[in-house]
Amino acid sequence: MSLQINNLTKKFGEQTALSNINISINNNEIIGLLGPNGAGKSTLMKSIVGALKIDEGEIIFNDKNITENEIESKRNIGFLPENNPLYLEMYVKEYLQFVANIHRIPASRVDEVIDLVGITPEKSKKISQLSKGYKQRVGLAQAIIHQPDLLILDEPTNGLDPNQIIEIRNVVKEIGQQKTVLLSTHIMQEVEALCSRVILIHKGTILQDCPIHEFKGKFGSLEEAFANYTQAASVSEIHL
Structure with a gap:
């Protein structure tokens, strides 16, 4: 499985939802996609699965451009959207x-x-x-x-009770041993329990893309690291 996202930009009218996104995934792993509300996480996931048209850049999945090989790409991607349409x-x-x-x-x-x-x-x-x-x-x-080779989950445990959360996590962990999983969540315990790598998006740009231990770094918890990175980015924008 390989996924290459090159210079991806997505706009909705005047608003830029994603700006020059570059991501490379080559191994079977569970990756935590983090970011505040409105950061661009769902837009990125919908772009990967072909639910949104790409404005600029390209997404290469298993060595094929998803725009030019839409049906074949979708055959090898699984997607659970946040609203879970059934x-x-x-x-x-x-x-x-x-x-x-x-x-x-x-x-x-x-x-x-x-x-x-x-x-x-x-x-x-x-x-x-x-x-x-x-x-x-x-x-x-x-x-x-x-x-599928790639499984994309948008807030899969949102609104579940603690027992249900543990059960869903166990299923995802089992799948992640053989497949690549891209998991969006606001629950940092979930990231710690499942993920080996973290991609942090803020206002449509990637702030961090690294192994989870590097992301946590000197901070006491993932929550503290998340708050520090996003607040620091917001402060730097104010001073620009």
Whole structure:
């Protein structure tokens, strides 16, 4: 798996959401994508998966430009957006069978992924009947059912209770042993528990891209490091 983002810029009217982003990912690892609200994290993720048109720059996934090889790229990327769009009137297994059919993969994979994300007791229920935690698991199941090389998760544990958070983390950790995971979160314990590398975005630019121990550095916690980097960047902008 390889992902190269070269000089990526994305604008919405007069507002620049991403400015000259450069990222290189070549190994199977879990990467924490951090940043304050409005920093550009979701815009970056949607650009990688092809949900947003690229204004400037390029994204090369597995040695192919995603703009020129859109369908092939999407076959090898899994995506769980923050709002987790699901067909609420479908039954869990029916929905995952539908996703499997789109990807043209064997029906046997449906039962595998149901077991992997821990929704076997709920597989015959309508999605609308599920708790938020189980809905997140269904969303995660659709994102991994085709065994993508790259898995992109936007706030996957947002709104879950502590037990559900631990369960989802364990699933992500297991997947990250064999695949590359790009994980957006505001929960620093999640980053510490899962990630080997951190990419920090602030106001559309990358402030840090380094191993997690370097990011934490001299600070007492990841929260302290995060606050220091983002506040220092804001102060420097005021003085420019």
